[in-house]
Amino acid sequence: MQLYSYFRSSAAYRVRIALNLKGLSYEYLGVHLLKDGGQQLSESYRALNPTALVPTLVDGDAIIGQSLAIVEYLDETHPQPALLPADPAGRARVRAIAQTIACDTHPLNNLRVLKYLKHDMQVSEDAKNAWYRHWVNLGLGAVEAMLAHSPATGSFCHGDAPGLADLCLVPQVANARRFDCDLSAMPTVQRIDAACRKLQAFELAAPDNQPDAE
Amino acid sequence: MQLYSYFRSSAAYRVRIALNLKGLSYEYLGVHLLKDGGQQLSESYRALNPTALVPTLVDGDAIIGQSLAIVEYLDETHPQPALLPADPAGRARVRAIAQTIACDTHPLNNLRVLKYLKHDMQVSEDAKNAWYRHWVNLGLGAVEAMLAHSPATGSFCHGDAPGLADLCLVPQVANARRFDCDLSAMPTVQRIDAACRKLQAFELAAPDNQPDAE
Numbered sequence: 453m454q455l456y457s458y459f460r461s462s463a464a465y466r467v468r469i470a471l472n473l474k475g476l477s478y479e480y481l482g483v484h485l486l487k488d489g490g491q492q493l494s495e496s497y498r499a500l501n502p503t504a505l506v507p508t509l510v511d512g513d514a515i516i517g518q519s520l521a522i523v524e525y526l527d528e529t530h531p532q533p534a535l536l537p538a539d540p541a542g543r544a545r546v547r548a549i550a551q552t553i554a555c556d557t558h559p560l561n562n563l564r565v566l567k568y569l570k571h572d573m574q575v576s577e578d579a580k581n582a583w584y585r586h587w588v589n590l591g592l593g594a595v596e597a598m599l600a601h602s603p604a605t606g607s608f609c610h611g612d613a614p615g616l617a618d619l620c621l622v623p624q625v626a627n628a629r630r631f632d633c634d635l636s637a638m639p640t641v642q643r644i645d646a647a648c649r650k651l652q653a654f655e656l657a658a659p660d661n662q663p664d665a666e
Numbered sequence: 667m668q669l670y671s672y673f674r675s676s677a678a679y680r681v682r683i684a685l686n687l688k689g690l691s692y693e694y695l696g697v698h699l700l701k702d703g704g705q706q707l708s709e710s711y712r713a714l715n716p717t718a719l720v721p722t723l724v725d726g727d728a729i730i731g732q733s734l735a736i737v738e739y740l741d742e743t744h745p746q747p748a749l750l751p752a753d754p755a756g757r758a759r760v761r762a763i764a765q766t767i768a769c770d771t772h773p774l775n776n777l778r779v780l781k782y783l784k785h786d787m788q789v790s791e792d793a794k795n796a797w798y799r800h801w802v803n804l805g806l807g808a809v810e811a812m813l814a815h816s817p818a819t820g821s822f823c824h825g826d827a828p829g830l831a832d833l834c835l836v837p838q839v840a841n842a843r844r845f846d847c848d849l850s851a852m853p854t855v856q857r858i859d860a861a862c863r864k865l866q867a868f869e870l871a872a873p874d875n876q877p878d879a880e
Binding site: 498502503504505513514516517518520521522524525528529540541543544545547548551552554555556558559560565568572573575579582583586593594597598601 | 718762811
């Protein structure tokens with residue numbers, strides 16, 4: 453398998469964690485989002501992934517974009533250890549937590565959006581940072597409520613093994629810290645983030661440990 | 667089952683289509699996103715769904731937010747007709763198309779974001795509309811490329827039966843039309859949207875046909 457990745461992309465970070473949890477080795481292909489006017493915008497990368505976003509997983513004939521689709525694919529093709537629970541209600545809960553991050557939070561704050569705010573809308577640095585923190589606060593605040601009020605929460609987001617929700621949570625928390633977001637009202641999010649980061653699968657997937665880290 | 671919905675919410679629209687395709691009846695509970703300062707922000711609704719977004723599906727003990735998580739839950743608990751193909755690569759393709767809409771396009775343009783741009787960032791009406799069209803153009807443009815260049819595309823996004831990708835496509839196209847986006851470069855998107863809208867399951871789920879339509 454090959455993974456097109458950028459060390460700082462939190463969507464690629466999710467997939468790196470999933471690959472590590474599954475014990476799958478892969479070739480790391482760096483796509484630099486800032487160099488050459490954005491390597492993800494090149495014709496050759498767009499032919500592979502028309503969204504011009506990382507990550508992309510190549511597994512034989514399968515070429516898959518979208519981090520959550522990739523993680524579900526890995527879970528279906530390499531079932532152990534499972535990244536989703538077995539029961540439909542549990543699976544729905546885990547997917548809803550993951551999507552609260554991957555749909556409602558991260559897409560509002562990724563690089564292309566921040567660039568649009570700065571260059572096309574010409575908003576100030578302060579307004580851009582306020583925007584960033586606003587969506588993190590709403591998104592991770594909702595995740596905190598989902599985790600804190602449910603008996604299904606364990607050492608990790610769902611029970612006592614890491615899975616799809618956790619591998620979305622950790623990269624989002626890393627982004628939040630990078631932008632100095634206040635996480636003090638989110639003790640469950642912080643506890644689970646810390647538990648995850650003790651695991652080698654998460655540690656090896658961290659931005660600073662990637663071959664293209666700067 | 668009960669569905670908390672708002673007629674104009676494209677995320678709720680997706681779930682309404684899924685319920686109709688499965689032939690499942692449900693109680694429609696309107697959550698007005700504009701009245702009472704936004705009924706989705708009420709304490710009682712947030713207790714049900716901490717994201718303060720629609721839709722929410724209640725099925726016995728299961729309370730599920732996030733439209734894609736709901737649709738996967740319905741597909742697991744009521745397998746026929748299937749909304750995802752059987753093979754992992756096909757499932758990944760369908761999920762990637764769905765997520766290109768549900769993660770990369772729609773969250774940038776939903777009501778709370780447009781409100782933030784207008785009230786908190788005080789951008790002009792023109793700048794807000796340019797923002798809207800920019801993300802529709804990128805998102806649906808990527809979907810067009812994914813559809814037009816793949817032999818897996820049939821009468822619908824994947825083969826000749828409607829599924830998860832189609833039920834994301836149609837509400838996004840409806841939004842695009844509402845904001846006068848130019849879809850002329852997206853013939854495959856337009857063709858599949860038209861094919862879907864001929865089906866009763868899609869027609870009955872349309873915003874204008876909901877009990878809370880205005």
